[in-house]
Amino acid sequence: MNVHAAFHQTTAAVPPIVQVSNLVRSFDAGTNVLDHLDLTIGDGEFVALLGRSGSGKSTLLRTLAGLDAAPEGTVSVPPQRAVVFQEPRLIPWKPVWANVALGLGASDARERAVAALTEVGLGHRLDAWPLTLSGGEAQRAALARALVRQPKLLLLDEPFAALDALTRLKTQGLVASLWMTHRPAILLVTHDVDEALLLADRVLVLDKGRIALDWRVNLERPRRHAQRGFAELRAGLLRELGIDEEEEGVEPLESSVAALIKAQSGGNPSPVDRDLIVSHVGVSL
Numbered sequence: 623m624n625v626h627a628a629f630h631q632t633t634a635a636v637p638p639i640v641q642v643s644n645l646v647r648s649f650d651a652g653t654n655v656l657d658h659l660d661l662t663i664g665d666g667e668f669v670a671l672l673g674r675s676g677s678g679k680s681t682l683l684r685t686l687a688g689l690d691a692a693p694e695g696t697v698s699v700p701p702q703r704a705v706v707f708q709e710p711r712l713i714p715w716k717p718v719w720a721n722v723a724l725g726l727g728a729s730d731a732r733e734r735a736v737a738a739l740t741e742v743g744l745g746h747r748l749d750a751w752p753l754t755l756s757g758g759e760a761q762r763a764a765l766a767r768a769l770v771r772q773p774k775l776l777l778l779d780e781p782f783a784a785l786d787a788l789t790r791l792k793t794q795g796l797v798a799s800l801w802m803t804h805r806p807a808i809l810l811v812t813h814d815v816d817e818a819l820l821l822a823d824r825v826l827v828l829d830k831g832r833i834a835l836d837w838r839v840n841l842e843r844p845r846r847h848a849q850r851g852f853a854e855l856r857a858g859l860l861r862e863l864g865i866d867e868e869e870e871g872v873e874p875l876e877s878s879v880a881a882l883i884k885a886q887s888g889g890n891p892s893p894v895d896r897d898l899i900v901s902h903v904g905v906s907l
C-alpha cells in the first residue's frame with residue numbers, strides 16, 4: 623500500500639461542528655500554551671489529538687468542553703457535548719444508573735440511563751455502587767453517562783490510559799462501535815499512536831501551541847494492527863513525530879502482544895480474548 627494514498631493531509635469534507643480560530647491560552651502570564659490555534663472538526667468526524675506531554679492537549683479539550691474560563695479567540699462548539707476523562711469520576715454514593723442519569727431531570731431519565739448502560743454492556747450492574755466496579759466497567763459507565771446526553775461532540779481525554787492492555791483493546795472496540803452507531807464528532811486526546819490509528823479518521827499533532835500536523839487516515843474499519851498498511855502508517859506517523867520506534871515509551875507490536883498476554887491470569891487467555899489478541903496483532907498464540 624502506498625502511504626500517501628491512505629494517509630494524506632486532510633481536507634474538510636463534511637460540514638464543521640467545531641470551529642476554533644486564533645485561540646490563545648496562557649497561564650500565569652507565561653508563554654502561550656495555545657498560540658493562535660486554528661482547528662475545524664467535521665460533523666461525525668473521529669479525530670485523535672497527539673502531542674508531547676505538556677503540549678496543551680488537555681487545555682484544548684477543556685476549552686472545547688467549556689471548562690476553561692479564559693480562552694482568547696473564537697470557539698464554536700455544539701451545546702450537546704460530553705466529556706470522558708482518564709478516571710471515570712463517578713459519584714460513589716449514587717448507584718451506577720443514577721450516575722448515568724445525573725442531571726437529566728426528565729421523567730424517563732432512569733429508562734434512558736438503563737438503555738445507555740445496556741449498550742455499553744453494563745445492563746447487569748445498574749444498581750451497583752461505583753466502587754464495586756472494575757476499572758473497565760467504571761470507564762464504560764462513564765461512557766454511558768456521556769452517551770445518554772446524545773452528544774454531537776464527544777471529548778475523550780485519555781480515556782483508556784489507566785486500563786490494562788486487554789481491557790484497553792476491548793474499550794477501544796466499544797468506543798469504535800458506539801461511534802459507528804451514534805456518529806458524534808469525537809476528539810480523542812491520546813499519547814498512543816496505535817490507538818490514534820485504530821480509531822480516528824484524522825490524526826492531529828499539537829506542537830508549540832498549534833496544530834502542527836493534520837493527517838487523514840483512510841484505513842478500512844474495523845481496524846486491526848495486522849491489517850494491510852497499518853504498520854506502514856504507524857512508522858510514517860512516528861517518523862513525523864520524530865520518534866524512533868525503538869525509543870523508550872514506544873512499544874513495538876511484539877511487546878504489546880506480550881503485555882496483552884501478561885494481562886491474562888497465568889498467561890493463559892480465554893478463547894474469546896485469544897481471538898481478540900490474534901485478530902488485533904495478527905500473531906498466533
Ligand SMILES: Nc1ncnc2c1ncn2[C@@H]1O[C@H](COP(=O)(O)OP(=O)(O)OP(=O)(O)O)[C@@H](O)[C@H]1O
Nearest residue numbers: 649650655673674675676677678679680681682813
Ligand atoms: N490550570 C493551570 N494552571 C497553570 N498551568 C497550567 C494549568 N493547566 C495547564 N497548565 C500548563 O499548561 C501546559 C499544557 O498542559 P496540558 O495539561 O494541556 O498538556 P497536555 O498536552 O495535556 O499534557 P499531558 O500529555 O502530560 O497530559 C503545561 O505546561 C501545564 O503545566
